[in-house]
């Protein structure tokens with residue numbers, strides 16, 4: 001954050017447009033680079049959630065699967081909050097080998113070489 | 115006879131960002147450094163490299179007649195009056211678009227390689243056949259863009275295609291930089307654009323009214339107006355292409371005095 005951003009915040013002014021441009025570009029390019037249509041991406045998101053839901057109970061409303069891009073590398077990032085039982089344990093629907101599924105984020109890197 | 119000719123594609127995706135102006139100015143600058151340079155107008159639909167170089171009245175034959183073997187290459191090449199190291203190979207009739215293939219571009223460029231150190235290919239806008247034909251003939255590329263969302267987005271598409279076609283190195287020229295707007299953070303910064311596109315910077319070109327004056331005259335700035343802000347940028351780019359280590363200008367330094375210092379302070383990163 002720059003001095004200017006802080007002053008803008010204090011004065012409740014709109015942020016300078018360059019930062020808006022940067023954010024919008026990052027989003028639109030992640031999609032452009034993925035070569036996946038919105039429909040395909042949606043379908044993939046649904047299927048990923050379905051598969052994961054077979055093993056752990058996830059919060060379908062909070063779950064998010066998105067594309068993020070850095071340095072021309074696009075990553076498919078799934079953030080799937082796992083519901084916990086009252087005693088704080090992760091609730092496994094079916095017994096699975098991985099008893100210590102603690103991180104709630106699954107990442108798979110897709111080397112996007114377009 | 116040149117053996118290690120560099121064939122450089124000058125492309126952008128979006129139209130009107132400054133490809134042709136860059137091609138003309140780089141052509142003059144490289145020629146001035148004593149390098150035999152050919153500029154090839156590959157924008158067959160909307161040719162105007164001839165106009166920017168002031169050579170429009172001296173065209174007899176074009177790339178079309180060369181390909182159809184109606185003339186020899188040297189009959190079609192138009193030598194620049196003041197910079198005899200520079201030659202233009204003009205684009206033919208727009209109907210060339212109907213039949214020209216990647217192999218035709220390769221054939222033309224291979225002929226040029228025999229005589230020149232540099233071949234600069236002025237690309238059409240877009241990512242369709244015109245661009246792909248031109249890309250087939252090149253080894254390296256300069257992507258021109260402006261610090262604006264649409265231009266950067268289109269540049270990204272082109273970079274994707276260049277990468278899949280193993281064109282390298284690919285370097286960036288950021289054109290129409292307005293230091294004041296950048297200082298006020300109302301324009302994407304140099305770092306923003308190089309980060310987003312993940313390309314090394316070859317140079318930036320300042321927004322400069324003289325560019326228009328020079329196109330009116332058909333005399334690229336690097337020919338006669340070396341003191342204009344954009345002309346310096348163009349000749350720096352030419353020197354960097356030749357491997358010279360020329361520091362980048364800092365747009366913030368382009369404004370001097372208290373106002374600039376204040377703007378710089380405002381840009382200081384706090385967190």
Ligand SMILES: Nc1ncnc2c1ncn2[C@@H]1O[C@H](COP(=O)(O)OP(=O)(O)O)[C@@H](O)[C@H]1O
Nearest residue numbers: 129130131132133134135290320321322325326
């Ligand atoms: N650095 C600059 N400052 C001011 N005007 C510029 C600059 N670069 C290009 N222009 C103007 O932008 C327009 C498009 O330039 P041009 O080189 O024809 O773009 P392209 O070949 O990419 O379509 C022209 O009118 C040109 O004069």
Ligand SMILES: [Mg+2]
Nearest residue numbers: 133134157237
């Ligand atoms: Mg052009």
